[in-house]
Amino acid sequence: MSDPAAQIEIGLNAVIVSVADGVPQIVQVESADPGTPGSLPFGPFDPLHHRTFEIGLRTWVEAQTALRVGYVEQLYTFGDRGRHRVEGDAGPHVVSVGYLALTRQTQDSENVLARQKSRWRSWYDYFPWEDWRDGRPPMLDRELLPALHRWSEEPLPSDTPVRALGRGERIRLAFGTGEDWDEERALERYEVLYEAGLVREALQDGRPAALARDSLPNLGRAMRFDHRRVLATAISRLRGKLKYRPVVFELMPDSFTLTDLQNSVEAISGRHLHKQNFRRLVENANLVEPTGATSTATGGRPAALFRFRRALMSERPAPGLRVGGR
Structure with missing residues (x-):
């Protein structure tokens, strides 16, 4: 048997x-x-x-x-x-x-x-600290990082696995300091929060760090099983892939304005992008071509409509949008 x-x-x-x-x-x-x-x-x-x-x-x-x-x-x-x-x-x-x-x-x-x-x-x-489009999220300095720093100073349990980096170094790499926020580290940030027992999933799974807390901070919506971990993996993957593959166009309609495209890239990356810099980036990457039509959906001056230039896929191996921070 x-x-x-x-x-x-x-x-x-x-x-x-x-x-x-x-x-x-x-x-x-x-x-x-x-x-x-x-x-x-x-x-x-x-x-x-x-x-x-x-x-x-x-x-x-x-x-x-x-x-x-x-x-x-x-x-x-x-x-x-x-x-x-x-x-x-x-x-x-x-x-x-x-x-x-x-x-x-x-x-x-x-x-x-x-x-x-x-x-x-x-x-x-699920990940409110990942949205930097309006600047640094206040919750980072108000509750999230102070809780992590307190955890980093706690004595390590005797059964803690040996790691190359200590808790403080892992927090610094995942969350950065000041303006060096790396949007692709979404999974690493969630993993640190889980290990520190600061998310509800850690309590659901019986993590000692979570069980030892009197209460948990409100750090986004929880999900069943490890599905928020899977979602964090997807966010990291998509943010990284945005820079070397034209995956954003899988999310766009057949025709769109450059403002629509910028809004979608900002939504995925969690970053505010300077309008002129973004348009220069799109132009230099040769990712789109004009349709010859315009849109008046915003109610203002008609905006030119574009479409993804599919011929690009056979012209070079990494046609993405190498977006950066502010």
Whole structure:
């Protein structure tokens, strides 16, 4: 007889991203239990019905959200057993394969999702400290960093794994000092907060650092299982990929103004970009071409409409937008 503790199941989950009205949004599946956080679309891989992981993922996404996503790429394989093996947990070990999917919102997508008990949510609801478009988020200095610095000064438990970098150095690298904020370190920042026991998921998983706290600060919406970790991975991946691949156009309509494009890039990167510098960057990268049409959607002077110049994909290997900070 096989040992039940050695059984493994493969789970599939998707971070479905769109940008609407300058807000980066992901699909959250609501829980039937009002006291349980929402989750990403997810389900088990069924080798009898799913020829590939991606087919299985698309099947679960359509079943739970009624959406048919286009661009999909595998993010990472997450093998931690609930981050913390809870006493009495005798179920199979679930190895979760995360995916990033990019899509464009349609006019009725909110109604479609609502019928499936799902909804669009800003990813900054889960990671409010990641949005620097209006400057440095006050919560960093008000509550987040002070709590982390207090944790960095606490004595290390005897069973703490040996690390090359100490707590203070890891905090400095993840969160930076002053203006040296690296938007691609979203996952590293979340991992430090989780280890410090400052997010609700750490409490759900029984992390000693979280159990020792009298209360937890309000650091964004929690998610079921390790889904906020998967979302942080997707944010880091997409922010990095924005700089060397034209993935932002997977989120744009067929024609758009340069202001629309800038708003979408800012939404993903969490950075404010100088208008003229951004337009110079787009022009130098030769990413778009004019359609010859204009838009009056803003009510002001007609704005030229552009489209992605697809010929670029065969002209050079890394056609992205190397956006920087302020």
